[in-house]
Amino acid sequence: MALYSETVMDHFRHPRNVGIIENPDGVGEVGNPICGDIMKIYLKIENDVIVDAKFETFGCGSAIASSSMATELIKGRPVSEAMELTNKAVAEALGGLPAHKLHCSVLAEEGIRSALLDYHKRYNLPYDEEKFALLHHDEEDFSDEA
Amino acid sequence: MIYADNAATTKPSQKVIEAMVACLSEDYGNPSSVYTLGQRAAELLQNARERVAKNLGCDPSEITFTSGGSEADNQAIRTAAFLGAQKGKKHLISTPFEHHAVLHTLNKLEREGFEVTYLDVHENGLVTAEQVAQAIRPDTALVSIMFANNEIGTIQPVGEIGAVCREKGVLFHCDSVQAIGHVPVNVYDLKIDFLALSAHKFHGPKGVGVLYTKKGIRLQNLIEGGAQERGKRAGTENVPGIVGMAVAMDDAIANLDKQATYVAPLRDKLIDGLSKIPHSILNGDRTQRLPGNVNFCFEGIEGESLLLLLDNEGICASSGSACTSGSLDPSHVLLSIGRPPEIAHGSLRLTISEDTTHEEVDTLIKAVTEAVEYLRSISPVWRNLQEGKQDFIIQ
Ligand SMILES: Cc1ncc(COP(=O)(O)O)c(C=O)c1O
Ligand SMILES: [Zn+2]
Secondary structure, three states, X not given: OOOOOHHHHHHHHOXXXXXXXXXXXXXXXXXXXXXXXXXXXXXXXXXXEEEEEEEEEEOOHHHXXXXXXXXXXXXXXXXXXXXXXXXXXXXXXXXXXXXXXXXXXXXXHHHHHHHHHHHHHHOOOOOXXXXXXXXXXXXXXXXXOO | OEEOEOOOOOOOOHHHHHHHHHHHHOOOOOOXXXXXXXXXXXXXXXXXXXXHHHHHOOOHHHEEEEOOHHHHHHHHHHHHXXXXXXXXXXXXXXXXXXXXXXXXXXXXXXXXXXXXXXXXXXXXXXXXXXXXXXXXXOXXXXXXXXXXXXXXXXXXXXXXXXXXXXXXXXXXXXXXXXXXXXXXXXXXXXXXXXXXXXXXXXXXXXXXXXXEEOOOOOOOOOOOOOOOHHHOOOOOOOHHHHHHHHHXXXXXXXXHXXXXXXXXXXXXXXXXXXXXXXXXXXXXXXXXXXXXXXXXXXXOOOHHHHHXXXXXXXXXXXXXXXXXXXXXXXXHHHHHOOOOHHHHOOEEEEEOOOOOOHHHXXXXXXXXXXXXXXXXHOOHXXXXXXXXXXXXXXX
């Protein structure tokens, strides 16, 4: 059996939305080089709708595929909907991820959330602190380390 | 397909397969049985033992067949620790970049009250005999240092270390799993007391190996049971595996010169080609290394995605990135030679063999160069480095 599903490999080999956005409305960078995955998400937002999303990722196959899928899932969606994107939805859309790779999809969720926080701050928009509280996600559930 | 992961395992030769199949289909008797079929198996076993011993430069009675390198490492260290403890010696010397079969056994002994000194392996991945001499204490029970490192391929001055240990009366275990069949090894000349080897690293089968134990050392069992292997390793012998190992070892030792005359120059060509990638660095000493080992770090990328891209091109390789190990930490070997974690994540190991061709090496250089370039083009770290927001670690 392959390590990753066909969908993961498709998004890894042909990632959607790779790159940067000039004059973005929100940018989020999550992860750190010490543990091996870094994701940077760029958003273009018009009338509270995400009209474009791009990413750059330093990371494993799961991280690259998760960034690709997460940006696909939020493109064309209202900000309020993008706020609700979960790592579970990303992993499911990818046809599942190996247990020890779920944390990479968490990173994608956090990347989007972090870019949205940046958007709210840039434009002085009111926001619910609690919605961004997960930026220190409890990863315990996602690790299968023995 | 290009198989460039010979340090992980090797392809069994046709000769090995045929010998094993003959053993499985015809000589299937139990070597402990008295009838002819059983005794035929016992003969095969004895014959294999003699050939393995000859190749190592020792006596057949000093050979114990095991389930592989890991078991041999465990048994050697456990034996030395047991014998040492009997004399009140509970200090061990090793390095931080041993295989986990050694490291995890040492960690367990630490929890059982032993003290372990881990010698600095320096940026080039080498220890010196002087370091060993300085670390030896009156209560040192064992020095366990690998012959050649499985990730970065560095070859230790084993003869000098053996001489120091013999002179100071300390047992010396040498995990030689990566060395056998690739460089000359003679346990007598090198003054080795315990040696571990594994058949699948030199075109033999998996799940079979050897523990050489110098005569006079009372080996301690890991597995209790029947009287096989002089009572030191119970369990009906893996006759087909052992026969296959002997065939593979004879072949590997007979062709050792090819490692130096063909494989090593090919390795150097690969190293030269990959060195042209900007901000890349070779891991491990350039000359004191296994003939087939190439290991690089590329700044700004992560290793697993590199492996997946290479797999796409039909290339089998390996990496020390955390994401390939299932843990969050990158390779302990790369960390031990001082590579920072963010660099260690971007490592690639290519291990070639005498079956690798010049054309394959050209393809490897091209494929790796392109994959690294692509991954950098989508990496936010690389962008920061390019834009000067972050300093390069690898110049
Ligand atoms: C240096 C070293 N020691 C020990 C082992 C373990 O050998 P085996 O897989 O036969 O248990 C390996 C194999 O990966 C190795 O490279
Ligand atoms: Zn990852």
